[in-house]
Amino acid sequence: DTGVSQNPRHKITKRGQNVTFRCDPISEHNRLYWYRQTLGQGPEFLTYFQNEAQLEKSRLLSDRFSAERPKGSFSTLEIQRTEQGDSAMYLCASSFWGVPRTSGGVSYEQYFGPGTRLTVT
C-alpha cells in the first residue's frame, strides 16, 4: 500500500502523560501536514513541513505540542502533559510541491492517512 499511514490508530492515555504519533507519507511527497479534528468539526490545520523544514505552525499548536520530520520522510507529533481537551482525531496528509518531472501541472492535492484517535482520560 503506497498511501499515507499513521500509527497508532488509537491511543488512550491519562491526563498529564506524554504521547507521540507517527506519520509515514506517500514516498514521493515532500510536504507533510498535521491536522486535528474534534467531533462534529472539520479538520483544523496544525503545522506542515517541506522535507525536514517546519514551514508553518498554527496558533493551535501550543508549546505542549512539538512536531518533527528529521530526515524529510516520516514525521512525529508529540503532545506533552496531555489534557482532556487534547482528545481528538489527529490526521496527517502529504502532497508533492515543486516543478513536476513529467508533463502536467502540480495540483498540490493533499492525501490523508487514517488518523490517530486520541482519548485523554
Place this chain on the structure above:
Amino acid sequence: KQEVTQIPAALSVPEGENLVLNCSFTDSAIYNLQWFRQDPGKGLTSLLLIQSSQREQTSGRLNASLDKSSGRSTLYIAASQPGDSATYLCAVGRSNQAGTALIFGKGTTLSVSS
C-alpha cells in the same frame, strides 16, 4: 480570515435520488478546492480537486463545480446509493501560498436509505 461553510449540515435521501451539497467560502482568493469523503471514525478520502482556474471536475457519479467570484462550490451526486452515506467535507487552499494549509468546512452528513 477565510471561512468555509457547508449547507446543509445533514441530509437524508432515498436511494436513487440526485443530490447537491453546497460549500461557500468568504475569500475568493483561493488556489484550489478539494472535496473529501469521511466515513465514521476514519480518515479523509479525496474525491475531487478543482484548481482556481477550472469551473468543474467530474469523477464517475460525482461532479464538482466552482464559482470563485461568488465564493461557491457544489458537489453533485447522481443516482445516490447507500454506500454514499458518509460525511462530505469541502476545503480550500490559500492562493498566495499554494500547497499549504487547507481550510475546511464542518461537513455535510449524508444518509442514503435503501
